[in-house]
Amino acid sequence: MRLHSLPERMVFVHGAGLYGAAAWTNLHGMALEYDCLFLRRHGFDPQAEPLPTDFDADMRIVLENLGTGGHVVAHAEGAVAAMMAAVERPDLVRSLALFEPACLSLTADLPVTTTYRERRGPLFAARDRLDDEQYSREFSRVLFGLEAGPLQTGPDRVAARRLRLQAPPWEAPLHIVPGLPTLVVTGGWEPLYEEVAEYLASTGAVHRHAGGNHRPQDTTEGRALLTAFLRSVTGRVGRP
Known part of the structure; x- marks a missing residue:
């Protein structure tokens, strides 16, 4: 066999x-x-x-x-x-x-990553002072230059909450x-x-x-x- x-x-x-x-x-x-x-x-x-x-x-x-x-x-x-x-x-x-x-x-110390950290770092630092929707809007504005609309659905709100809870990957x-x-x-x-x-x-x-x-x-x-x-x-x- x-x-x-x-x-x-x-x-x-x-x-x-x-x-x-x-x-x-x-x-x-x-x-x-x-x-x-x-x-x-x-x-x-x-x-x-x-x-x-x-x-x-x-x-x-x-x-x-x-x-x-x-x-x-x-x-x-x-x-x-x-x-x-x-x-x-x-x-x-x-x-x-x-x-x-x-x-x-x-x-973390290389040029592009350093610039990214300088741009995104303040948003991570402020996440405890923002609610999920505020953080989601700031994330879209800071990272992509886009103005996000209000969260429409339950899954959208869960995704926004999860996004706000993510730690900086450089840590x-x-x-x-x-x-x-x-x-x-x-x-x-x-x-x-x-x-x-x-x-x-x-x-x-x-x-x-x-x-x-x-x-x-x-x-x-x-x-x-x-x-x-x-x-x-x-x-x-x-x-x-």
Whole structure:
């Protein structure tokens, strides 16, 4: 009787917007080759009130879902938890694939990140003095130069509350993991993420562009880059 090996575990860690499986619709097909788990970070339970960012809790969620080991794919702020997990348990994390990683504590003193912190820092400092709607409006104005309208629906109000509770990503305790196969994919639209990607490339990561602005994982090229990277580090050609 022929024995089939089990597919390797892969966990997906979302950013600050969409979460769970909804954050990775273009990559659901990866489940044909890998044992895919689409995680929800701390405070992103749809049945509970949003909670403040907890970097350590996010890291534990990643590690608890890796089982005996696997690959971690992360987007934006989710890359913080992915990198922390790799530092904490290098024996479990076999590779990292980071889409537009918001690992700003690594580049805190570099020019683009410094400017970003100067622009966004006062808004973080004021969040306890603002209600959810006020913070959401200021966030849109400061970050995107847009005037946001009033919150219309329950989900909009929950999303605004969650946004206000997010900690500055440059406060995360991050370190580089030497020798870990790492792919960084950016959309080529925002100097902030390019600065992070270039820094990670200087430490040994592979940096590629895929378009798609802040969500390169939603593009055909982004999926192709991830697929090729995973096969290069695992030697797999498909699910047995």
